[in-house]
Amino acid sequence: MKQFFVTATDTDAGKTHVTSLLLKLAVQHKKKAAGFKPIAAGAEEAFGRLVNTDALTLIESGNTNVLYEQVNPFIFAPPIAPHIAAAQQGEHISVSKLRSAYDEFKSCGADILITEGAGGWLLPINDTELLSDWVLAEQLPVILVVGMKLGCLNHALLTMEVLAHQGVHVAGWIANQVDPQMQEYDANLATLKARLPAPFLGESPYTEHTPKLKIHRALMELFELG
């Protein structure tokens, strides 16, 4: 079983976009793949319950029979910082509850399990814990999505600095072009390739049509795909 945690330089950097592409890539290569979105803020009523579009996208992109509840155990209606949303409705997210929820999710029997974070790496889940504390406890290898836009160099280097300081195994990083107007995209990508101390796994160009991933060989090796 291969397990990864997808974080990003920020909220809206493309974690769902990239996690979905990674799941689809694994499925295309005959793997059993499933996505976990433990904490989602921003939800609407559908199918007689609250649902979050990130979790639905991950369910559609994988190929196991996971239940919505297994994929997304913590869901909040307002699109705000999750620990604030949780406090508003008297819920408490914790590392220990995340551990139980992940054990339940893992029973789906996938070969490749990919967890999508929420926001960036240091996301508070309550007054004392961060989502990264759970990732550290699970010892999940991390994939960093860099949302390519002006300012991403600082965000990417800051995130990578903290990951290195915490001794996290960074499996690699993916460039995701969120800003179609970004100037000097290639020079920024070259700067990141030169400075980020982790394998470059691929890039997803900006598109308003079918999302695509330009796969680097390191990704095929990481996922053990023929």
Ligand SMILES: Nc1ncnc2c1ncn2[C@@H]1O[C@H](COP(=O)(O)OP(=O)(O)OP(=O)(O)O)[C@@H](O)[C@H]1O
């Ligand atoms: N390569 C891309 N081309 C075009 N649009 C993109 C691309 N990547 C992401 N987007 C769009 O940018 C928005 C943010 O992307 P996404 O939802 O994947 O971010 P996220 O990191 O998962 O955010 P959150 O922290 O809310 O989970 C979405 O509307 C998505 O469709």
Ligand SMILES: C[C@H](N)[C@H](N)CCCCCC(=O)O
């Ligand atoms: C609502 C949003 N799309 C995400 N689901 C949650 C982002 C939380 C960011 C918290 C922060 O770092 O300020």
Ligand SMILES: [Mg+2]
């Ligand atoms: Mg998302």
